[in-house]
Amino acid sequence: MQPRKSLIEIFSTFLQFDADHFCGWATDAKLRRSMHSRIKQSTHDTSEGFWALYWYRVWQSQIQSVAKEHLIAYLQESCYWTSIKAAQSFASSQYKLADCFQIAIAQVDKVFKGFNPNQGFFLKNYASAIFSSIIRDTLRQRHEIDICSDWGLLRKISQKRLIESLQAAGLPPDTVTAYVCAWNCFKIFYTPTQAQGTRQLARPDLQTWEAIAQAYKSQTQFEVNPQTLETWLLSCTKAVRRFLYPSVTSINISTAGDDSTEWLDNIPANEQESLLNEIITQExxxxxxxxxxxxxxxxxxxxxxxxxxxxxxxxxxxxxxxxxxxxxxxxxxxxxxxxxxxxxxxxxxxxxxxxxxxxxxxxxxxxxxxxxxxxxxxxxxxxxxxxxxxxxxxxxxxx
Incomplete structure (x- = not known):
């Protein structure tokens, strides 16, 4: 591990990746100014652990401030090392180091909500444990979905989850109702054999499609040809995959060009001072x-x-x-x-x-x-x- 960096850098910089490799640190100007201002106001020698606890208390107070961004910057290294270990453990997975890092950091709220400094936890250590659990559980669940064919996925999904997926895709209620009805007919007439299992199911044959179409007509009084039903069901699988595992995007870097105001302006002065004094005087x-x-x-x-x-x-x-x-x-x-x-x-x-x-x-x-x-x-x-x-x-x- 490299020598310790300045407190300002620890709480204002973010990891950057080139493909799947670390390539440097990105500095957020607003965070840098915010951290510099807070340190100047402190009359005590303080550690990174002190400032992690300080920003966590600010975040707990639900002030509209930069606290969360400071904490995310602080946890970059913990997330990085945890992601390295996870990527090595899942060596055969299509998800590499950068993917593991984004999967974990995108759910950083789980760290903040579960962390309890009164029980003797250090935020970095606690975050490492939570990040590890998030990555492990997510990759295992994604692997289960990834190895399913479209037809296997339709057999595994529940009606509740299917409806949630279709609604999240922005489909109108009548379309959702039609798709769910088609899916129910599919489950009735397309049942895998014990030898097939439920993962790598092949496309239904023509006879099955005709039975599905006939059942749909019987239930809705509307006639739909097998080709349309197949299109509907494939749309269902796409909606389910997007809903269960949306693409992960970085939450670290602020919007480009959004540097017009000081984050510190959003924190009331009396609240800043009281929180700072509270942390400093904590025996x-x-x-x-x-x-x-x-x-x-x-x-x-x-x-x-x-x-x-x-x-x-x-x-x-x-x-x-x-x-x-x-x-x-x-x-x-x-x-x-x-x-x-x-x-x-x-x-x-x-x-x-x-x-x-x-x-x-x-x-x-x-x-x-x-x-x-x-x-x-x-x-x-x-x-x-x-x-x-x-x-x-x-x-x-x-x-």
Whole structure:
């Protein structure tokens, strides 16, 4: 990783890609001025963690301001490293590094809505865990849709989702009704055999199309030829694919030429000052830092006490980004063994963390807190191993 950049650059620049490769940083002039102004008003030495928390509090207050854009700039590197790992894990996927990055950053609101600094999370670490989940789930779902033929997709889709897709495509109500009726007739008369499955279904034969046309006429009293019905159904598949997985566009760079006003003008002065003072005087920050330092010691000790093979599996999974199948192949063991040992290892670490929470923080463990502790542990594992694994990689200097 490159040397630390200035605070202004961290909160005002965005990654740029050339095809599937990092090619530099783009600076947003409004964000740069906004960040420079805030730093000048602060009389204390502050860190990037401080400003991440500050802009998050501004975003929480729902002020119409630049807070969200500052936070998106701040999370660029977390999203980048997470995307690298995801792209390597899905090596056979048509979605590459730049695609993974845009998939994750386009859903950055999930990070902001789920983040809770009062539970000891660092925004960057929390974002890495959420970005990873977003990319993994999206690619798996997209793969399922991508490998379906048009006819297989029509068999899998629900009527509710079909109607939502057609409405999102801007079709008038009578057209939606006609298409849905045609789809229902299609499902009645085009049933795959057990050998065919439901993915790569071939185009219905002429006899089936005629049966569909006859059923449509019986239900609506309107006669439509098989060719028209086929066109309608293919339009349905296009609408469904567009609705489920719209093309991803960058939300990072502001509209070209839109540099006429200062973002800071949109934040009331009294609100700026109160938020800044609130963050500066927060004693919980020191307490949280001490707790996180102890948490790091607890987990580091727990990992060191694991069996060598469990440590190696963690290293391969988090540092190398290998799949369970790849780990099993490298260690010459069964994949289910890798899965079982990963699960048991996480359980041991979670138990150590839960005991520490009870003894040091005097917190009663319930299901909600256990879920939060599990998230903290996953953040720590990803952060600890990602930093070690990417230590010699270079994105490039901002500015």
């Amino acid at each position: 919980e920050q020191q307490i949280r830092t001490a707790q996180l330092s102890e948490l790091n010691t607890v987990l580091t000790t727990a990992v060191a006490q694991l069996e060598p093979q469990a440590q190696e599996i963690l290293y391969l999974y988090y540092t190398q980004g290998l799949t369970q199948h790849q780990i099993a192949k490298q260690l010459q063991i069964q994949q289910y063994t890798v899965s079982r040992r990963l699960t048991k290892t996480r359980e041991k670490l979670l138990q150590s963390l839960a005991q520490w929470s009870q003894q040091k923080l005097h917190i009663s463990i319930d299901s909600d807190l256990l879920k939060s502790i599990s998230t903290v542990m996953e953040e720590w594992l990803q952060s600890n191993f990602i930093e070690e694994g990417n230590g010699e990689q270079v994105i490039g200097d901002r500015g």
